[in-house]
Amino acid sequence: xVMIDRIKTMLKADKTKVIxxxxxxxxxxxxxxxxxxxxxxxxxxxxxxxxxxxxxxLMSISGAFVIQPMQxxxxxxxxxxxxxxxxxxxxxxxxxxxxxxxxxxxxxAVLFGFSWASILxxxxxxxxxxxxxxxxxxxxxxxxxxxxLIIIDALMSFVQLVIAVLTYFFHxxxxxxxxxxxxxxxxxxxxxxxLMSDNFNLLDIRKYTFEHMTQARWLAPTGIVxxxxxxxxxxxxxxxxxxxxxxxxxxxxxxxxxxNILLQGLESYVLPQTAIRFQRSTDEAYLYLKNLTKRAxxxxxxxxxxxxxxxxxxxxxxxxxxYMEYGFVIRxxxxxxVFILVNYPVRILIRLHEMNHLxxxxxxxxxxFSLVSAHYLLSNHQLIGAIIGLGINQIILFxxxxxxxxxxxxxxxxxxx
Numbered sequence: 025x026v027m028i029d030r031i032k033t034m035l036k037a038d039k040t041k042v043i044x045x046x047x048x049x050x051x052x053x054x055x056x057x058x059x060x061x062x063x064x065x066x067x068x069x070x071x072x073x074x075x076x077x078x079x080x081x082l083m084s085i086s087g088a089f090v091i092q093p094m095q096x097x098x099x100x101x102x103x104x105x106x107x108x109x110x111x112x113x114x115x116x117x118x119x120x121x122x123x124x125x126x127x128x129x130x131x132x133a134v135l136f137g138f139s140w141a142s143i144l145x146x147x148x149x150x151x152x153x154x155x156x157x158x159x160x161x162x163x164x165x166x167x168x169x170x171x172x173l174i175i176i177d178a179l180m181s182f183v184q185l186v187i188a189v190l191t192y193f194f195h196x197x198x199x200x201x202x203x204x205x206x207x208x209x210x211x212x213x214x215x216x217x218x219l220m221s222d223n224f225n226l227l228d229i230r231k232y233t234f235e236h237m238t239q240a241r242w243l244a245p246t247g248i249v250x251x252x253x254x255x256x257x258x259x260x261x262x263x264x265x266x267x268x269x270x271x272x273x274x275x276x277x278x279x280x281x282x283x284n285i286l287l288q289g290l291e292s293y294v295l296p297q298t299a300i301r302f303q304r305s306t307d308e309a310y311l312y313l314k315n316l317t318k319r320a321x322x323x324x325x326x327x328x329x330x331x332x333x334x335x336x337x338x339x340x341x342x343x344x345x346x347y348m349e350y351g352f353v354i355r356x357x358x359x360x361x362v363f364i365l366v367n368y369p370v371r372i373l374i375r376l377h378e379m380n381h382l383x384x385x386x387x388x389x390x391x392x393f394s395l396v397s398a399h400y401l402l403s404n405h406q407l408i409g410a411i412i413g414l415g416i417n418q419i420i421l422f423x424x425x426x427x428x429x430x431x432x433x434x435x436x437x438x439x440x441x
Contacts, residue, residue, distance in 0.1 A: 041170035046289035052181035063192035084247035099299030146202035160216035176212035183208035363418035390417040
């Protein structure tokens with residue numbers, strides 16, 4: 025009975041619900057991508073993946089203006105209701121601005137007769153709806169409302185899987201898939217918005233927009249440079265090593281994307297909760313961050329260990345016999361993710377202390393290193409060289425962030441070990 029009661033208590037805990045929701049969200053995305061890769065075919069799936077890639081760029085820019093400041097400022101705000109209500113209008117303004125830019129891009133593409141102009145409308149709809157859905161998810165996390173978050177993500181998951189299956193059996197093209205996914209996200213957005221009892225206050229919106237803009241001056245260019253840094257070696261590998269190597273790299277990145285999503289979801293929950301505790305006590309915030317980070321990193325380390333041991337079997341399961349020779353890519357990616365996990369608590373502390381300019385400095389230096397080293401690493405070490413380059417980027421970030429924390433006498437290792 026005691027064990028059953030403990031399990032019930034654990035299942036009711038907010039942290040468990042957040043992890044469950046992230047499992048639903050990431051698991052659905054993973055399965056959907058696998059189905060669509062087979063259903064759309066190589067060329068149209070490439071278009072879909074490209075649209076996703078640039079949507080992530082727009083999402084990082086939008087997040088720099090809305091979500092990332094919200095995750096910190098909500099915990100510090102004295103009038104949380106007024107503040108969180110204002111973020112809805114800030115996000116809406118950002119989305120409208122993006123829609124105008126996309127419409128102008130479409131009109132110019134039509135004017136100059138570009139063959140890819142027709143994809144811009146469904147792609148733009150997909151990007152805008154995805155960005156707003158991301159805001160709804162992250163806001164529910166910030167407000168610590170995991171029950172409602174699970175509902176909208178379960179709804180989204182069901183709709184996406186249905187669309188993927190329909191695409192597989194009815195051979196839908198990429199335009200229809202993008203349009204259907206966009207429509208499928210709207211019920212979740214409407215439900216999430218209906219939960220938000222926001223009151224319009226122009227003075228509050230002006231005040232908080234200024235605060236968001238102040239933080240975004242570092243976060244927005246950081247997001248752009250970070251996107252370029254993350255994708256430079258991937259794009260370059262296709263030019264240097266050919267389509268087969270690029271395909272293997274992207275397949276492995278998809279497998280590791282599940283860990284990325286888990287880390288992002290954990291950060292979305294941990295950062296605002298830590299910021300609230302930070303207002304009361306630095307020691308309380310550090311203790312909370314230390315314990316939660318250790319609990320999260322342990323299972324991820326076990327997963328990475330299993331992926332390293334069974335790399336050859338995993339690559340064949342994911343891509344088939346044609347990818348048999350690329351098991352080594354998984355093993356090298358496991359080594360890369362060890363650096364990423366070590367960097368995780370450092371990243372949280374940098375954001376907690378609002379040292380956001382260090383993200384931009386770190387990513388610029390990493391991107392410069394990528395530009396300078398890509399030719400040598402890819403020419404001499406092929407895909408291993410690409411992963412080595414990504415690993416050195418992580419070391420550069422860690423060195424800059426750790427040095428800056430030490431200068432401010434923020435003892436990372438004393439707090440986390």
